Amino acid sequence: MDYYRIADFPIAVDGLDGALKTALRNMAPFASEPSDPVFTLSIVDSIQLSGEHLPLPEPEPGMSVLEVYKAEDAYLISMSPGAGIPVKGILRMEEDFKRAELSFSENADEGSMCFAFNNAMMVLFAFRTATLGALEFHSSVVINDGKGYMFLGKSGTGKSTHSRQWLNYIDGTELLNDDNPVVRLMEDGTVRVYGSPWSGKTPCYKQKDVPVGAIVRIRQAPENRITRLDHLNSYASLTSSVSGLRAIKSIADGLHLTLTGLVSNVPCFTLDCLPDRGAAEVCYSAVHGA
Numbered sequence: 001m002d003y004y005r006i007a008d009f010p011i012a013v014d015g016l017d018g019a020l021k022t023a024l025r026n027m028a029p030f031a032s033e034p035s036d037p038v039f040t041l042s043i044v045d046s047i048q049l050s051g052e053h054l055p056l057p058e059p060e061p062g063m064s065v066l067e068v069y070k071a072e073d074a075y076l077i078s079m080s081p082g083a084g085i086p087v088k089g090i091l092r093m094e095e096d097f098k099r100a101e102l103s104f105s106e107n108a109d110e111g112s113m114c115f116a117f118n119n120a121m122m123v124l125f126a127f128r129t130a131t132l133g134a135l136e137f138h139s140s141v142v143i144n145d146g147k148g149y150m151f152l153g154k155s156g157t158g159k160s161t162h163s164r165q166w167l168n169y170i171d172g173t174e175l176l177n178d179d180n181p182v183v184r185l186m187e188d189g190t191v192r193v194y195g196s197p198w199s200g201k202t203p204c205y206k207q208k209d210v211p212v213g214a215i216v217r218i219r220q221a222p223e224n225r226i227t228r229l230d231h232l233n234s235y236a237s238l239t240s241s242v243s244g245l246r247a248i249k250s251i252a253d254g255l256h257l258t259l260t261g262l263v264s265n266v267p268c269f270t271l272d273c274l275p276d277r278g279a280a281e282v283c284y285s286a287v288h289g290a
Contacts, residue, residue: 023113
């Protein structure tokens, strides 16, 4: 049994062979001592898809393709790297998401197994922690002056580009995660953002967390302009960047409660911008100390 800790949640993985464990370099910073896990993922030989197919929104171009099924006592998900590409793994989750199994496609190579494992972990983590005050965001996040600044937007909008502008032009900036950080609403109302093993095309896997300073939605525009949002518009801005299957009521309710607490405690903005130094400076000036 291997143990990991992501966003301070202990996780167990059973059946991970040595070669695959070595290949999963993104997981190494999150290895931990044995602890009572919030969920256990077991690697098994085979899983058969069954149950009712649940409709999902169309994935963005270049994104993984997931198909979800509801069986009598479980949820099953097939995972493919993209449209028209064969399925690389199948995930079976118990209804409370505390136990799950993953099987790889027949004759899967190392890259296919890493893809399936990482997607299974992301899905299972998002589903299980949705009721525990955690949100898995599609976001790039930097640290400056001890706080995390999160940049949201559709793929290709410029999240990573904006983070690079901060890294290049805002002194003391550090990249925490470039694709899938985790945000937690703590019992005392504080909000923290955590590095995760999933960072898109940028290898940035940090076992580190900081308070959230601000959340900014990036939109391409012919000039640089930033606007602070009220609570209602903040909620609307954030919700599309949070992972979770809202067709499952417990998940939808958990996401709603955490998002409501989040927008009450963290300033949120929309940044209409160019991909330039000026955008970083305008953003920094507005959000630093907001």
